[in-house]
Amino acid sequence: MPKVTEKVSKAAYNALQNIVGPEWVTDDVAITESYVKGGEIHDCIYQRGVQPPGVVVMPNNTEEVQKIVKVCMRYHLPYTPIGAFWGVHCGGRVPFHVSIDLSRMRSLEWDEKHMVAIVGPGQIHSPLQAEAQERGMYTMTPGGGSQAAVIGNMLTCNYSPLNYRLGLATRRILGVEWVLPNGELIRLGSLATSDDPYWGEGPGPDLRGLLRGYLGWWGKVGIITKMAIKMHPLFLPERMKPVERGMLSTLEFPDNRIKWYNFRMPSEDAMRDAMREISRCEIGAAVMRVPTIWRYRGKSRSREDFWSKWGPDEKKIRDSRATSSVCRVLLIGYTSAEQLQYEESVLMGIMDEVGGELGRTKQSDQSWIKNADSAGMWWPAGGYVSVEFVVETLEHSFARGKTLLAEKESKFTPPLVDEYGEEGWIQMTDMGHTSYFEFLIQWDPENPLGKYESGEYKAWEHWVASQRTAIDHGQFTANIGSLSVMGLTGPAFGPNYGVIYDKVRQAVDPLDISNPPLDLHDRVIDEFAPKWKEDYDFQTWSELMHDGKEWWKVLTSRGIEWKDCLPEWYWDRDDKEIG
Amino acid sequence: MIVEGSLELKDYMYEMRRCMRCASCKWLDHIYMPDNRFVYRCPSYGKYYFSKVAYGRLKLGLALTEDRLKDSPGMKDMVFQCLMCGSCDSGCKRNLDLEINYSLEALRGNMVESGRYPKQHQKLIDNVVKTKNRYGLAAKDRTAWKPANAKKKADTVYFVGCGASYKENKVAQATDKILGKLGGYMLMPGEQCCGHPLFAMGHYDAFQKQMEMNLKAMAKTGAKRLVTACAECYKTWKVDYPRLMKKSTSDLPFEVVHITELVDEALGKGELEFKGKLDMKLAWHDPCNLGRMSEPYTHWEGDRGKWGCLEPSEGFEAKQFNRGTAGTYEPPRNILAAMEGVEVLEFKRHHEFSWCCGGHGGVPEAYPDLAAYAVDERLEEAKAVGAEAVVSACPYCKQQFEAGQKKRDHQVPVFDITELIAQAL
Amino acid sequence: MQIKAKLAEIVGKEYVDTTRKALLPYSKDHSLLECNGLADVVVWPDNADQVHKIVQLANEIKMPVIPVSSEQHFHGSTLPKMGGIIMDLKRMNRILDYDVPDRLVRIEPGVTWGQLQPELVNIGHRAIMPLMPLASSSIVASLLEREVPTNPRYEYGEPMTSNEVIWGSGMRFRTGSASVPGFPDKADSKGGNPEGPGTNWYRFFQGAEGTMGVVTWSIVKFEYLPEIDKAYFIAFDKIGDAIEPLYQMQRRMIGNECLLINNQVGALIFGDGSDKTYQALKRQLPPWFIVLVLSGPPRSPEAKLAYEKKALDEVCANQPTVLRVEESLPGAVGLERKLPGMLRTPWPAERTYWKHQLKGECEDLLFIAKMEQAAAFTELVTETAGAHGYDVRQMGVYLQPIEQGRACHMEYQFYYDPEDETDKAMVKALYMDAAAKLFEQGAFFSRPYSLLSPMVFDKARGYTNTITKVKEVLDPNYIMCPGNVCF
Structure with a gap:
């Protein structure tokens, strides 16, 4: 079996060409070069270590996707699925990986009576919303923006203030067609036993559980080639009219x-x-x-x-x-x-x-319905990133805001933009049972500071430290998914969710080729991207997490007995990774 | 220091680094996203996919500038399979406000400088440089369309352009008639190509020479106004010439006007009146070079300061961004609306989101498949909005539509707006 | 050491029993599934530590564990199909903590509807329930089984948030935002987010009939108690006529509890248990009717009722034949006043469960469908039941709109005498026959219990293979409820 870091072989390349036709595969660097995100914004965190692919392949249907995945298995080629490539987090980290660009699969079908839209992985939100409104329905445009792929977004984030009424994304995922990392095609929900995808759960235990958690797995669990989305009845007799132009x-x-x-x-x-x-x-x-x-x-x-x-x-x-x-x-x-x-x-x-006290406001959709332009957030400072975006209860939102602000102001401001005591964005979700909290930081990428003093680096430190503060305070965090070093944070939550997750995932991805080294298990990193540890600054990680794996000692120093944080039975377990 | 409109790739490092692939250069403005059929703004992406769109080209530009890439078999296509229609630029300025057009123009220039451009462009370049018209035809035939109302001397110069002079004579004749009603005009003695094809293909040195000759000729006429019925000539005179001279449009010693602006103004003042009835549903196609590409150019110099804010140098005011929304959009609409029996339909992609007809940027010469795709898409769009005819205001758009029609079952008449105006007079 | 002794070490000897007398009740339930034999032992743990140790022990000795949390069972899921340890969780019936501002309550699996609902009412709130469950039924079990609530208004999210689970592997785990260190006492998190950590674990044990692990507590949402309620009824001769109005009402988000039932179900739930009342109701109730409850929230309740009623009238007026919105039902005196309360109160423990009043037993054929399929499905089931000799006048039908009418829960009830083997065999045959036909026609059995599971999981082969892989991680020794689902 060839080593995964080797360039995609001629044989593999030919096999891909045979599947999709020569015009839909390329290894030309003029094109592969642009399969990284850029922008110097998310570089510091979410696209840290993203590398251009060796090959880009653009399938047109599920069958082709399945065949591509099987070729990747045969040649042991790590691959990265891409929808609209808006969520940078999914970007491939292994040199010469195969980028499976799903943009051609932009299908959109409807079951109007039952308020179901069935989309392909290349579809984005604004056409969906436009067609939905023609049919008397609507959905939520996520904070990520209208240009985010519907499926990619449903699998990863999909948060907006409309979550208050519409609930979290996972409840809105209905029937799913899914090419597993092992090349097997499975169907979820009512699609499992029929051709109609209007229902999402079951049969029996619900495999949607594997698709994502609070946050998604950034292409770690294979490729969704079709997803039915729950839509909502439009409350307006006619379409909302576009007015003004440009910004x-x-x-x-x-x-x-x-x-x-x-x-x-x-x-x-x-x-x-x-x-x-x-x-x-x-x-x-x-x-x-x-x-x-x-x-x-x-x-x-x-x-x-x-x-x-x-x-x-x-x-x-x-x-x-x-x-x-x-x-x-x-x-x-x-x-x-x-x-x-x-x-x-x-x-x-x-x-x-x-x-x-009631103030003035414009009566128009500045966002969330048709156009959540998160890109527009770039321009004030040039650099911004969300160090947190988590759903918990309202009190938790306030607490998390205070924790992160204290951390930011005491250690990272400047170079991070001083927002004069701002504790973050809070919105109610699930009709007020819970609340979404987001903490955005900004910095000036033009500021000529040294690497370790730069806003970019401090943003990274702040993000890593935010995971430690979550552990310290028993706060939930979005940042314990794919991009968090599993060996450091995994044990704290669940506890030790990383251990069973890894087993579950390996069951469907025995070769670990679906977008490694994400989920950041040491085993996967060592195999696929040893350089990653350097890129990802594991040293900083360890330091910010209180000398590596001994972060729980800090809980004690703060008057919190670690034994209270992780119950006693935990420490008796055989499969624990720490202690 | 930043000099607005520079043609050096290295001057766009900020743009190329800041592009975070949000794809606003690819998708239509989301607020105006009409449906699931007409979703793209970039013909190049619609045809070729991958990253053949502004974000991909900016990433390539960055790699070239940072010397990370030298060459590749597909690099030339990556750069030149682009209509230079400017739609990406107005998309970016909805969100990130980066100078995409300038960056792409500089990238072309960079490729041309190193000799990496499609060989199919050479004939067109040679034609302009050697024969002073894009077709390589004889200079004496430039007025073969027989101007009826031209005077020897007038305040207004009608700059006919190569398209109307040699191929789309009806446009020239119609404009001649219109201008005749509006106080007359003169032709520019020895009119030559404005140089637009050179600029659009990235041959800026040659373009500069062409510009200098034309400006001299214009100065010689002593006229105060240059009128054109060609969108490409319009953009060249109004935007590119001042830009290369590091001046603003308003600094030109003469006014540059498109025939539609003139007619619209005359209609408003009651100096022109339409007669007859057309009884037709017309879809108005905004030519790229009449709309988003032809906003008045304001020269600017300064620096990028804290937070990336642009700080003007002494003598300059705050930078005026051209975001595509201030092009010439309403005059042609007003004109068509004033014609009895005409129902003006909007394409699904209109104004600054207008889809390029495919006849620009050296694409018809080097990548006829892309040119054919672009026009076919536009004609499909015309069909979708129920158009009985398509009308535009550029001879090259008309040529494109007519060529594109030939391969289609569903054919509609194509007009240049000057033809309809002349008819209505 | 004997299993009994080992278990006694964990829970105390008075909470372990191996006698036939103790085991017998666990070998039968209200389903048609026959169980050949008894469990080996029944154990009544008191807390999660004990549950944890029991599961670990079961792994050591490779003995099945069947968690049980309700008093009565309906689907064969708790029958000890391969013997093993019945883990009866009824002692774990603590309401652990209320979080009133966030409208969340943390409960153990033994907490029943009859226990929690009155307590919530006392503090001005209520849990959202399925249609008249038994008071002795476990709330956690109901939610894990995804029983459908009568009130679709709250389906924007999951009714259950975080959980603690002991996986079949013996690993103790907390899901959702309760996964943070220090939960619940030393953490800012209140367990309000069901998702994560990492992946959505709770989905693996929902609909799993106990095959993945044992939930030892769950956090459940509750809602405000309406200030005022008003019940309305719309009668139909045919089920098909009720469908379009239902679509429209649901799309416009009118009302809270909303269901469509036939007179058979109505006669059972509205009656007093006597045959006389049942017969009278059966005679007088319309063949089909929609029940819709409009509810007024804490502020300006009347105003809310007023706009909802107006919208309801608009919907009814816009049908091909104008529908009458009635404030009462013939034959059910005063029902309109009682109904909202009835729909929010579990079936009293002292009364025979409504489904069992007619003949002693009832088999539910339940699945997810689209409302537009309801008439055809009902015709198909009626024909099939008739062909098997079932008196179709006594077939209960319940349609529960879900998610603004996007889908519905369909339930056909066949009543039979458990002592009459012929009757029972006939119902079983028609049940299997009807299910097969419905399945063929596109009915989705999202929780295919016992008899139906082979039909469904055989067809969903890819799904079955993958869920089995998950099972092998979470319960590698297959000790949890063997014989359920596809395991």
Whole structure:
């Protein structure tokens, strides 16, 4: 069997050509070079170590995907599936890997009566939404943006304020057609026993569990070639009209069925009370706490415009920190225009009680319905990354925000942008049972600092440290998936989820060829990308995690008995990795 | 220091590094995404896939500039299988505000400098350089279309362009009629090619020479206004000439006007009136070079400071971004709307999202498959919106549509807007 | 050492029993599945540590473990098909903690609907229930089995969030955001996120009939208790006529509890248990009717009811024949007042379960379908039942819209006398026959219990192979409930 780091052999290349036709395979460096993300934004974390592929292949259907995967197995070629290649996290890390670009598989089929869209892996959100609205339905455009692949996004993130009503992505994944890393084709949900994908669970135990957790596996579990998505009935009699163009383009809201409200809140307690009460009363389509910087970002028309306002306003922002937070609420008359009137009256009643002050806002879809342009977040500073984006309870969101802010301000600001005490974005999910929290950091990539002083490096340190703080405080974190060093964080959660996950995954990917070395098990890294440990700065990892594997000692130093954190039975186990 | 519109690849390191492959250069503006059929803005991607779109080309440009790549069998195609239609640029400026057009133009220049360009371009280059017209035809035949209303001297120069002079005579004749009604015009003595093909293919030195000759000729006329009915000539005179001279459009000693702007203004003032009835559903095709590519050029110099903010040098104001939205979009629409019986339909991709007809950037010469694909897509779009005819404002668009029609079952009449105006007069 | 003694070491000798008397009740349930033989031992653990040790012991001695948490069972899932240890979790019936602001409660598997629901009502909330479950039924088991709630309003998410599970391998594990170190007392996480860590583990033990592991606690969502409720009924002669209005009501998100039943089911759930009432109801109730409850939340409840009622009237007025929205049902005096409460209260322990009132037993043929298939499926099942000699006038039919009418839970109930072997055999034959035909026509058996599992898992071969691989990791010795699902 050839070594995986060797260049794709002529025989393998020919085999790929035979499957898809010569025009759909290339190893030309002028093209493969661009199969990395770039932007110097996510380079520091999510695309750390991403390398151009040796070969790009563009299949057109499931059968071709299956054959490609089998060729990869035969030649022991690590491969990376790509949808829209928006989520950089999936990028291939092994030199000369095969990039399976699924962009040609952009099918879109409908079961209108049952509100099901069936999409191919190359499909993105905006055509889906456009066609859905023609058919009296809608779905949620995720924070990742309209240009994110629907399947890729459903498998990895798929968060937006509309999660408040629409729930988390996994509940919206219906029938699935899936080429496993071992080349086997399986179908999930009602597709398992029929050709109709309208139902997602079962039969029996639900294999959707393997597709993702809170976060996805970035192409680690094979390739979804078709997915049915649950859609929702559109609450509007007609389509929302696009207005303005360029940076200002938006969908205009009709005035009787959908409306934004911005309230300036007098205190954090008032914010908390309002968000909870809105949820308890089951009103609203989205409820969120918007960081001050977002308001500046939203109003700016260029990078220069942003900085001309944000910088000088520091004192004003700091002074009004406690009272500057905006609670932003979207109300929708799902049932009728009267519902909107009813909800508005309930909302005003709640805000009267907690002292929320209604401000002005534009009545249009600035995002989430048709166009969540997360790319637009790039321009203020040039560099940004989310060090956290996690769903837990509302109190957890507030706590996580304070933890991360303290860490950021004490160790990493500057070079990270000072947001004048901002504790992050919070939005209610699952009708207020839970809450989504996101902590974005920014830095100036133009700032000529040394490697270890740069914003990019500090962002990386902050991200790694965020996992330690999660362990320290018993906070849930998005960052314990594919890109977290399994041997360091894996034991803390579950506990030791990495051990069983690895076994489950190996059962479907015995050769470990589906986008290695992701999930970052030592075993996989050693085989596929030994250099990775250097690229990924394992040394920093270990230091930031309190001298490697002994992070639990820090819990003790903080007055938390590690034995309370991991129950006693855990330490008696044979399969534990630490202790 | 940053000099707006530089043609040096190394001057676009910021753009090439900052491109994070968001694919706004590939997909249509999401707010305007019409359906699941007409989703792309980039014909090159629609035809070839892989990363044959601005983000791919910027990554390649970066690798070349950083000297990580030398050459590859597919590099030339990667760069030149592109219509240079500018749609990617307006997409990027919806999000990241990077100078994509400039970067792609600089990348072409870089390839041309090292001799790496399609050999099929050479004939066109030679024609322009040697015969001063893109067809390699005799200079004396440039006015064979028989201008009826041209004066010897006038304030307005009608710059006919190669297309209308040699091939699409109806456009020249119609424009002649229109201008005749609007106070007359003069031709530029010894008119030569504006040089647009040279610029679009990346041959900037040759273009510079062509520009200098044309500017001299224009100066000689003493006219205050240059009118053209060709979108390519329009862009060249209005944008590329001042850009290469490090000036702004507004600094030109004469005004550059497209015939549609002139007619629209005249209609507004009541100086022109349409007669008759057409009774037709027309789809208006925004030529790239009339719309997004022809926003007035504002020269700028400065530096990139903290946070990547652009700081103007002394004597310059804040940079004016050209984002594609300020092109000449409404005049032709107003004109068509003023014609009795005409129902003006929008293509699904319009204004700055307009899909290129495929007749640009040296593509018809080197990659006829891409040119054919692009026009076929546009005609398919015309069909989808229920168009009974397609109308544009550029002789090359018309040629493209007519060529593209031949292979289709469903054929619709194709007009240049000047023909319809002349008819309505 | 004998197994009994080993188990006694773990749980105390009074909580282990190997007598026939103790084992016999576990060898029978309300399903048609026959169980040949008894378990070896029944054990009643008190806590997760004990469960953990029992599973570890079972792995050592390669003995099956069958976790049991409800008093009565309906689908054959808890029958000791290959002997082994019955692990009865009824002592683990603690409500561990309430998180009222987030509307979450952490409960052990022995907590029943009858136990939790009154407590939630006391604090102004309620759990969302399936159609009139037994008060003695385990909530955790119900949610693990994905029983469908009568109130589709809350289907934006999973009713269950984090869990603690002892995998069949003997590994103790916490899922979702409860996986953080220090949970629950020394952590900021409250276990509100069902997902992760890494992968969605909870999906492997949902719908698994105990074959993957034993859940030792679960966090479950609850909702506010409406201030006011109003029940409405819409009657139909044919099931087919009810479908389009249901689609439209659900799409417009009108109401909370919403279901379609026939007069057979109505007569059983609305009756007082007496034959007289049953007969009267059966006579007077319309053949089919939609039950819809409009509920007013904590603020301005009347206003909410008003706009929902208006929308309901619009839907009913827009049908080919204008539908009458009734405030009461003929034959069911005062039902409109009682109904919302009934739908939120489990079936009282002291009364014979409604499904068993008619003949002593009932077999449910249940699956997921599209509402538009309901009429054809009902015709098919009716014909099949009639062909097998079943009195089709006594066939219960329940259609539960799910996810705004995207799909529905269909349930056909066949009542039989458990002492009458002929009757039982006939119902079993028709059940198998009807299931096969329905399957052929596209019915989706998302939880194919006992008799139906070969039919479903044989067809879903790829799925079966892969889920088996997962099983081999989580329960490598196949000790958990052998004979269930496809294992």
